[in-house]
Amino acid sequence: MNQPGVPVRVVVVDDHAMFRSGVRAELAASGAGQVDVVAEAADVDEAVAAVEAQRPDVVLLDVHLPGGGGAEVMRRTATSVPGTRFLALSVSDAAEDVIGTIRGGARGYVTKTITGPELVRAIGRVADGDAVFSPRLAGFVLDAFAGTIDVAAVDEDLDRLTEREREVMRLIARGYAYKEVAKELFISIKTVETHMSNVLRKLQLSSRHELTRWASDRRLL
Template sequence: MTTQPPTVVLVDDHALFRAGVRAELEQGDGHATVLGEAGDVDEAVRLVLDREPDVVLLDVHMPGGGGVEVLRRVHERRPGQRFLALSVSDEPADVIALIRAGARGYVTKTISGTELVDALGRVRAGDAVFSPRLAGFVLDAFAGRLEEAGLAQGEVDPELDQLTDREREVLRLIARGYLYKEVALRLSISPKTVEHHVSAVLRKLQLSNRHELTRWAAERRLVD
């Protein structure tokens, strides 16, 4: 049985680069089918939700909030969408930001056409794909998150892992009994932003109120 080529939406703010990638992906049989291209965040979100590709090939930096914003907005409506970051940047901060936002992999623009096609197929199948040098950044970052959470290697908590770093900070402070205004002062953000983060934490953890949140945190030894 012949496997259909993966369907792809290209998201990059450089039209010339998109054209080159599209030509590379569509040459010959069995490569990839490009369903469309987008050059900014709003256009990307609309296109991905409309075309529902197997994989979104996503740049990090672009007008309107960048790749992280595309991931956030698409996953609100289509949580199963798979993303592969493709960027000129190999900065650890960019790599980790995209992975924490939900990308399944991150490769740099030095990748060959054949390697890129292979990466798209693997991401469609559910694998995580990284350029060799970048894999270490991800391993180091997530090892740090385990240590921060007081967990040993092999004891990953999938519920905790879905929270962002800021949401984890807010979670710990709220669980320790701080008021929204006190959390805001400690983190140099507004009380409204604290409220937004608490709502996100409650939603992700499927909790109803801060009392349940405090109990949840205590059970995982996240508070003293």
């Protein structure tokens, strides 16, 4: 448990420098005296080095990182820095990301829509040993442990897809048109079509309607 009156020492891990700067500024404004950002990192190797050097109380960890993702950071520091706790802070609210990150060792998972004061409170709770989730995401974890979501099947299916194919799959399943997906991901419509064809082939589905149903059944939307 963190000592009263002593700031929680935090490392911020995200591959977008502007986002890291924004988090640092938000924590400084909302958590004066409560949170101390001691380091930042942009990829897995930087994150592991920062966590091992700083031995922070809490790591704010993005799920998708160059070099292996947030789960790889937790795996590589589990033995060397056993006292550090991890709180996922991600744009993704997909069930497989939430469940996979918790299975990897995180104590909580919140999305980037969280406010500064809410994030300060979440960091404090994780530092004290509590588990913290954005409301909708807590249901994913409960369903996974209750057996409502077949996590093994979800992981096996998604392992067939590349990171970009997962992004395209999720947007298409949510009802985005190819043109909208292309704009969202900064790729061409032709590239979206290619990714969609690969997704349907790998998942053995025949239409976007089947894809939407498949993703909905697995809580991926």
